[in-house]
Amino acid sequence: MPERSPLVVVGSINVDYVVRVERRPQPGETVSDGVLELHPGGKGANQAVAAARCGAAVELVGCVGSDAAGRDRLEVLVAEGVGTSHVRRVEGARTGAAFVSLTPDGENSITTAPGANTELGVDDVDAAAPVIAAASVLVAQLEVPLVSVLRAAELAGEESLFVLNAAPYCAVPTALLDMVDVLVVNESEAARLARRSFSGVQGAREVAAELLSFGPRAVVVTLGRDGAVVVAPGLDRHLPAPVVRVVDTTGAGDAFVGALAACLDDGWALEDAVAYGVAMGSATTERHGALPVVPNSGRCRWADDPRCVR
Ligand code: RIB
Numbered sequence: 001m002p003e004r005s006p007l008v009v010v011g012s013i014n015v016d017y018v019v020r021v022e023r024r025p026q027p028g029e030t031v032s033d034g035v036l037e038l039h040p041g042g043k044g045a046n047q048a049v050a051a052a053r054c055g056a057a058v059e060l061v062g063c064v065g066s067d068a069a070g071r072d073r074l075e076v077l078v079a080e081g082v083g084t085s086h087v088r089r090v091e092g093a094r095t096g097a098a099f100v101s102l103t104p105d106g107e108n109s110i111t112t113a114p115g116a117n118t119e120l121g122v123d124d125v126d127a128a129a130p131v132i133a134a135a136s137v138l139v140a141q142l143e144v145p146l147v148s149v150l151r152a153a154e155l156a157g158e159e160s161l162f163v164l165n166a167a168p169y170c171a172v173p174t175a176l177l178d179m180v181d182v183l184v185v186n187e188s189e190a191a192r193l194a195r196r197s198f199s200g201v202q203g204a205r206e207v208a209a210e211l212l213s214f215g216p217r218a219v220v221v222t223l224g225r226d227g228a229v230v231v232a233p234g235l236d237r238h239l240p241a242p243v244v245r246v247v248d249t250t251g252a253g254d255a256f257v258g259a260l261a262a263c264l265d266d267g268w269a270l271e272d273a274v275a276y277g278v279a280m281g282s283a284t285t286e287r288h289g290a291l292p293v294v295p296n297s298g299r300c301r302w303a304d305d306p307r308c309v310r
Pocket of ligand 1: 012014015016040041042043046097098110112143250251252253254290
């Protein structure tokens, strides 16, 4: 049997320091009732785990520090079945950290200290060139240097699909957008890229159509409780989200992207892959932590699940 092409994720690896608080402090104020939890995080690692739990063969390209956190993160990734041959331990660097403040409504605010993630260079990407060139799907986000994302996109083969999650927001160069097959953004990223505000599902559809003219072949705007819209030539759909009891929205977007990528890797139509991603992202908000709520037991086959609303 020929070996299956990997799904390659180029991205960040963090430890999430989550403080659950009743409310966030005002400037100069101290709030003393926080409860601290540590969770695996980083958009790249979260998306890699989500795709692996959906049954994809995943390789992660990234960096961790030479600290204990870096060793722990590698162990968790390996246990999740994510290939780590192209994750470099950077001597003397700290593993990326995210400081998440989480309120009872499930909303978060995040400050990252990227640490070793900033060390992911073009050389690291070039060292992974054979695996990137053979990738069925290449996934990237913007928590690692833009030059490295650009290089990975250049190395991806003609046959591979490039999914860019343009998060967190930065001014994405046209040279990169031109190589994107599926651009995934949330509402605020979409508004900043389009340089205008919008509201509602119809507004998201219109902004997605505008972003399509920036270069990508398809645009997905995720809308939290309202699901997502997907716009591409000949396609304009709203995929609603199931009603869930939200406790933590951290990583919901990553579960969406990882599941979407795994479904595309599995040959699903884009619209169906978005519907599945919405179900997966929604389910993830029902639990604490950024890792996706995906059964890590098999293939990406939730099409009949009532949560996967089409
Ligand atoms: O998207 C959520 C992730 O963003 C968190 O896990 C945190 O590490 C930040 O990178």
